[in-house]
Amino acid sequence: MSELRITTDLRSSPHLKQMVSVPQIMRNVVYALLPVCAWSVYAFGISVLLLLITTTLTCMLSEALFCRLSGKASSISDGSIAITGLLLALTLPPGFPLWMAAVAAFVAVGLGKALFGGLGYNVMNPALVGRAFVQAAFPVAITTWSPPFLPGRFSEVIPSTLTAPFMKPVPIGEWIEQRTVDGFSGATPLALQKFEQIITPWPDLLTGTIAGSAGETSALIILLGGIYLAVRRMLDWRLPVGVMLGAVIVSLPLWLLDASRYPDPLFVLLSGGLMLGAVFMATDMVASPVTPLGVWIYALFIGMLTVVIRLFGGLTEGVMYAILLGNAISPLISLVTQPKIFGEGRKP
Amino acid sequence: MIQEGTAQSPVSPALTRSMLRTLGLVATLSGLLVVLSYRITLPIIEENKRLAIERALFKVIPGAISRQDFMITDRGIELAQSDLQGTALYAGYGQDGRLKGVALEAAAAGYQDVIRILYGYDPYCQCIRGIEVLKMAETPGIGDKIAKDPVFQENFTALEARANATGDGLERAIVLVKQGEKSEAWQIDAISGATISSKAIARMLNDSAQRYVPLIQNNLAVMEPAS
Amino acid sequence: MPGRPEQHEPVTLDTFLRGLWEENPVFVMLLGMCPVLAVTNSAINALAMGLASTFVLVASNSLVSLLRHYIPKQVRIATYIIIIATFVTMVDYAIQAISLDLYNALGAFIQLIVVNCMILGRAEAYASKQPLGATVVNGLGIGAGFTLALLSLGVVREVLGSGSLFGVSLFGENFQPWVVMILPPGGFFVLGTWLLIFAAFRLRKQRRTELGEVAQHER
Amino acid sequence: MNADSVTFIFLNAAIVNNFVLAMFLGICPFLGVSAKRDTALSMGLAVIFVMLVSSICAYGINWLLKLFEIEYLRLICYIAVIASAVQLVEMTMKKFSPALFRALGIFLPLITTNCAILGVALFQTSREYNFLQSLAFSLGAGVGFTIALMLMAGLRQHLELAKVPNVSQGAALTLMLAGLLSLAFMGFAGLGAQHG
Numbered sequence: 001m002s003e004l005r006i007t008t009d010l011r012s013s014p015h016l017k018q019m020v021s022v023p024q025i026m027r028n029v030v031y032a033l034l035p036v037c038a039w040s041v042y043a044f045g046i047s048v049l050l051l052l053i054t055t056t057l058t059c060m061l062s063e064a065l066f067c068r069l070s071g072k073a074s075s076i077s078d079g080s081i082a083i084t085g086l087l088l089a090l091t092l093p094p095g096f097p098l099w100m101a102a103v104a105a106f107v108a109v110g111l112g113k114a115l116f117g118g119l120g121y122n123v124m125n126p127a128l129v130g131r132a133f134v135q136a137a138f139p140v141a142i143t144t145w146s147p148p149f150l151p152g153r154f155s156e157v158i159p160s161t162l163t164a165p166f167m168k169p170v171p172i173g174e175w176i177e178q179r180t181v182d183g184f185s186g187a188t189p190l191a192l193q194k195f196e197q198i199i200t201p202w203p204d205l206l207t208g209t210i211a212g213s214a215g216e217t218s219a220l221i222i223l224l225g226g227i228y229l230a231v232r233r234m235l236d237w238r239l240p241v242g243v244m245l246g247a248v249i250v251s252l253p254l255w256l257l258d259a260s261r262y263p264d265p266l267f268v269l270l271s272g273g274l275m276l277g278a279v280f281m282a283t284d285m286v287a288s289p290v291t292p293l294g295v296w297i298y299a300l301f302i303g304m305l306t307v308v309i310r311l312f313g314g315l316t317e318g319v320m321y322a323i324l325l326g327n328a329i330s331p332l333i334s335l336v337t338q339p340k341i342f343g344e345g346r347k348p
Numbered sequence: 349m350i351q352e353g354t355a356q357s358p359v360s361p362a363l364t365r366s367m368l369r370t371l372g373l374v375a376t377l378s379g380l381l382v383v384l385s386y387r388i389t390l391p392i393i394e395e396n397k398r399l400a401i402e403r404a405l406f407k408v409i410p411g412a413i414s415r416q417d418f419m420i421t422d423r424g425i426e427l428a429q430s431d432l433q434g435t436a437l438y439a440g441y442g443q444d445g446r447l448k449g450v451a452l453e454a455a456a457a458g459y460q461d462v463i464r465i466l467y468g469y470d471p472y473c474q475c476i477r478g479i480e481v482l483k484m485a486e487t488p489g490i491g492d493k494i495a496k497d498p499v500f501q502e503n504f505t506a507l508e509a510r511a512n513a514t515g516d517g518l519e520r521a522i523v524l525v526k527q528g529e530k531s532e533a534w535q536i537d538a539i540s541g542a543t544i545s546s547k548a549i550a551r552m553l554n555d556s557a558q559r560y561v562p563l564i565q566n567n568l569a570v571m572e573p574a575s
Numbered sequence: 576m577p578g579r580p581e582q583h584e585p586v587t588l589d590t591f592l593r594g595l596w597e598e599n600p601v602f603v604m605l606l607g608m609c610p611v612l613a614v615t616n617s618a619i620n621a622l623a624m625g626l627a628s629t630f631v632l633v634a635s636n637s638l639v640s641l642l643r644h645y646i647p648k649q650v651r652i653a654t655y656i657i658i659i660a661t662f663v664t665m666v667d668y669a670i671q672a673i674s675l676d677l678y679n680a681l682g683a684f685i686q687l688i689v690v691n692c693m694i695l696g697r698a699e700a701y702a703s704k705q706p707l708g709a710t711v712v713n714g715l716g717i718g719a720g721f722t723l724a725l726l727s728l729g730v731v732r733e734v735l736g737s738g739s740l741f742g743v744s745l746f747g748e749n750f751q752p753w754v755v756m757i758l759p760p761g762g763f764f765v766l767g768t769w770l771l772i773f774a775a776f777r778l779r780k781q782r783r784t785e786l787g788e789v790a791q792h793e794r
Numbered sequence: 795m796n797a798d799s800v801t802f803i804f805l806n807a808a809i810v811n812n813f814v815l816a817m818f819l820g821i822c823p824f825l826g827v828s829a830k831r832d833t834a835l836s837m838g839l840a841v842i843f844v845m846l847v848s849s850i851c852a853y854g855i856n857w858l859l860k861l862f863e864i865e866y867l868r869l870i871c872y873i874a875v876i877a878s879a880v881q882l883v884e885m886t887m888k889k890f891s892p893a894l895f896r897a898l899g900i901f902l903p904l905i906t907t908n909c910a911i912l913g914v915a916l917f918q919t920s921r922e923y924n925f926l927q928s929l930a931f932s933l934g935a936g937v938g939f940t941i942a943l944m945l946m947a948g949l950r951q952h953l954e955l956a957k958v959p960n961v962s963q964g965a966a967l968t969l970m971l972a973g974l975l976s977l978a979f980m981g982f983a984g985l986g987a988q989h990g
Contacts, residue, residue, distance in 0.1 A: 070959045070961070100751075111764075111970065111973075111974065114959075115958075115959075115962045115967065115970055116953060116956050116958055116962075116967075117956045117957035117958045117959060118957070120956075121953065121956035121957060121958070123949050123952060123953065123971065123974070124974055124978070129974065129977075132977045132978065132980070133755060133977065135980075136754060136755035136758055136760060136761075136977060136980055137753040137754055137755035137756070138751065138753070138754065139487050139488075139489055139490050139754055140489050140490060140541065141751075143490075143541060163751075166746070166750060166751060167749045167750065167751055168749050168750070168751045169751070195543050196526075308985075309981055309982070309985070312985055312986065313981070313982060313983065313984050313985040314459045314460075314544050314983045314984020314985070314987070315981065315983060315984070318981055320981070321978055321980065321981020321982075322981065324974075324977070324978035324981070325978050325979075325981065327978075328945050328948075328949065328974075328975055328978055329945060329948070330948075331948035331949055331951065331952035332831070332944060332945070332948040334952075335831065335948070363647060363649070366645075366647050367647045367649060367650045369645075370642070370645055370646050370647060370650065370654060371650055371653065371654065371657075373645075374642070374654050374657050374658060375657060377661075378657050378658065378660070378661035378870065379867070381661050381662075381665060382661055382664050382665065382866055382867060382870070383866065385664070385665040385668050385669065386664075386668055386866040388668075389668040389669060389671065389672040392672040393668065393671045393672050393675075396671070396672065396674075396675045397675065400675050456987075457802065457806075457984070457986070457987030458984070458987070459983055459984045460810075460811070460983050460984065461806070461810075461811055483679075485811075487754065488736075488737075488752070488754045488757065489752070489754055544984055544987075548987070605822075605825065605965055606822075608818075608821040608822055608825065609818050609819055609820070609821045609822070609909045612818040612821060613817070613818035613819075653874070653877070656873055656874070656877065657870060657874065660869050660870040660873050660874075661870065663869060664866065664867075664869050664870065667869070668866075682920075683913060683916040683917055683920060686869050686912075686916055687819075687909045687912060687913060687916065689869060689873055689912065690873070690908065690909045690911075690912050691909075692822060755977075758980070759815060759816045759817075759818065759976045760973045760974075760976040760977040760980070761973075762818065762973075763969050763970065763972045763973030763976055764969075764970065764973040766969050767966050767967075767969035767970040767972075767973060770964075770965055770966035770969065771961055771962060771966045774960075774961045774962070774963075774964070774966055775961050778960055778961060
């Protein structure tokens with residue numbers, strides 16, 4: 001344990017002004033996440049509930065397994081691993097096959113955390129590592145969306161949810177067609193904007209009457225959760241604000257230049273996973289820089305890169321990759337923005 | 349490498365001679381081996397390449413059984429010769445010896461990297477008769493459907509590419525439409541979920557056809573056998 | 576330059592086996608990583624690459640061994656590189672003649688065998704000091720180790736990433752391939768996982784021997 | 795952006811199909827010299843420089859080889875001329891700029907047999923790039939290599955303070971990190987091409 005102390009001391013200017021324990025922070029994050037989860041279950045039905053349970057359980061079991069393998073005391077009780085599980089489920093499509101979700105959760109814990117020594121040493125956000133892995137592994141399943149508020153969503157699961165392990169999920173297009181009145185195109189607001197130049201009105205984005213990943217559809221509830229955490233000083237408000245600012249900095253001039261081609265900044269902020277990423281993912285304390293200036297650079301970088309990937313890249317949504325790349329670059333940002341101590345050389 | 353020895357230590361003439369002898373010997377040996385293997389494999393490789401080109405060619409020009417290579421140059425279309433610079437154009441001929449169509453390469457940036465295709469153009473129906481993907485790095489299961497998906501390939505059985513009256517482009521541009529919305533001969537039905545890869549195909553076909561179709565139409569006599 | 580007396584080691588089974596396991600160029604020495612990661616997205620590519628590299632390794636090192644008394648040490652690296660490049664060019668043409676599809680799949684990585692540090696390293700460290708027999712046997716061993724390593728990546732990546740092995744479908748139509756395995760990140764992950772597994776075994780063995788020593792001391 | 799345009803070629807080699815993370819070229823120095831940020835930066839700069847030099851050399855040689863129709867000697871000529879060019883550069887640098895030599899010099903011999911350098915030459919030939927495109931390609935490749943190396947060095951130094959389990963220390967950890975970076979770089983897919 002002595003090693004742990006040294007580590008904390010070496011990282012100058014810590015985030016938190018007050019002494020709070022890990023479980024305390026984690027409990028508050030769970031409070032902020034619960035409304036998002038609840039809304040998601042309400043909007044998409046029991047499939048999302050199963051998804052949440054699967055990822056959280058798999059994350060906890062994997063954590064227990066890796067702790068056992070490395071001979072460390074189990075760290076399930078601090079709650080951080082449950083949050084990884086919840087966050088992971090919220091970034092997946094509602095009808096995502098459960099076996100794939102379990103793979104994502106296992107990878108998130110193994111590759112995102114255990115490999116580097118567990119809590120406090122992950123180099124990237126574990127939930128997003130898991131998400132990025134399944135995005136690369138199962139590109140079809142992770143871009144199969146289902147509409148919210150389907151009738152009967154509490155009595156039956158989306159057919160793809162219960163796919164047998166290692167098997168391809170059944171196509172759900174027909175199943176959706178039988179249940180929707182107006183033809184659902186299966187496209188998220190971002191895809192509609194990118195490929196058909198259709199801008200979804202912002203009230204829909206705010207309340208979440210749109211297709212998308214389980215927990216990203218209602219920007220309003222996520223925002224409220226973020227405000228709660230910021231007020232309780234459980235997260236650095238600079239991070240979400242910086243990410244949003246970064247997104248606006250890139251999208252506003254483009255929109256002013258050519259409004260027919262580029263979406264307005266409000267749409268950029270409220271659509272896709274930007275809000276979820278800004279509030280709950282980019283704020284991962286371990287994988288973000290430690291200096292105040294560094295935090296601003298990091299947050300702006302994520303926001304700007306998200307919009308660049310969305311507007312100029314092949315993907316419709318870039319917030320996940322932007323955060324992962326932000327995590328990757330954060331040690332370098334920390335280094336560049338480190339205040340130099342007078343009379344002392346830079347430590348190697 | 350060679351300079352290393354000379355730069356660092358004073359070299360005796362004997363050593364220089366021995367170095368030159370060894371290097372000379374090795375270089376001769378290496379040259380001999382390389383030329384030998386080149387000579388031996390050259391006919392086989394040429395044959396392999398010919399077969400590969402013809403396999404693709406006869407697929408995109410239905411009914412073709414023989415081929416003749418041409419070159420699109422500044423002066424128009426000429427028989428291919430090794431010293432000509434320009435874009436390669438393959439003409440395919442049917443059983444009766446008549447021109448069945450021509451094939452050209454086209455390329456555009458896809459989702460991951462540049463996609464290269466060979467497409468067959470029939471100058472008599474003024475339409476594209478088939479495409480064959482030569483090189484791509486699209487996502488397996490999504491973008492790579494451009495090569496395999498039979499429904500998508502159906503787009504290219506008779507895709508209109510008609511030269512306009514002024515002879516500087518197509519009368520109607522080749523465009524991509526959403527899956528299931530193809531209603532005109534010059535439209536391509538996209539693969540749902542693979543919009544970017546589908547769009548790349550549409551764009552490269554349109555760009556290439558806009559440029560070359562009028563030229564091909566004006567130079568048909570060059571390629572048609574003299575009979 | 577001749578002059579320094581050579582210490583030949585006897586050619587034993589170990590000369591061959593060492594390259595396969597103890598001095599495995601990939602898993603132990605971490606040499607020649609570029610082709611290991613780049614062309615192992617299918618088993619057949621991995622096998623072809625392994626065999627091509629083995630051929631270049633054995634052939635070029637044999638020549639180096641034969642000429643070892645006549646190569647002045649000032650120009651030895653240049654000589655080695657020319658010899659290696661010669662054999663790589665030959666392999667390049669041979670593969671083109673055998674199968675154009677295979678040639679296109681392997682791309683520039685056949686020609687890049689020339690800068691595989693494994694081959695130059697062997698020429699410098701072994702072939703320039705040992706007679707032909709030992710060089711050939713050792714080269715074959717190292718080549719086999721390299722091919723084995725490539726295959727162990729290629730097989731895993733193809734089975735998981737395409738659901739097939741050597742192009743033969745294994746699990747039927749409904750199997751969901753893990754596309755990531757045949758993409759670049761998959762290469763890093765699979766090789767990393769193999770190294771993790773070996774490290775775990777090594778650690779376990781180490782712990783056992785330590786425990787054994789402790790037990791002996793206590794006795 | 796057109797697929798043949800200089801900017802697209804640069805962007806593609808540097809970011810979208812990063813030379814190290816997507817093309818697997820220059821893995822050995824990437825794993826070997828990424829432990830410290832300072833050396834990583836020097837190494838990256840040296841690689842950019844050598845890539846430009848060897849790309850120009852390769853362009854010239856290829857032109858000559860085509861002129862005499864002896865393309866089968868391409869590989870031997872490339873490797874010999876690139877190696878000699880690096881030596882020449884090293885000697886010139888030593889003579890005229892000792893400071894630069896001290897910073898980059900020790901990396902130059904290491905780079906000669908780096909597959910990324912020969913890779914640039916071979917790829918630009920097989921893709922039939924013209925002179926400007928070749929320059930953009932080699933510059934992009936060098937910049938991409940430097941980016942990957944710097945990111946890796948940052949992460950590895952960051953992890954020096956972590957309690958990395960015994961099992962995953964060393965090459966395995968570096969490879970997994972490379973895999974994570976490679977995964978994150980997939981986000982750049984299609985960047986710069988027309989999609990709208």
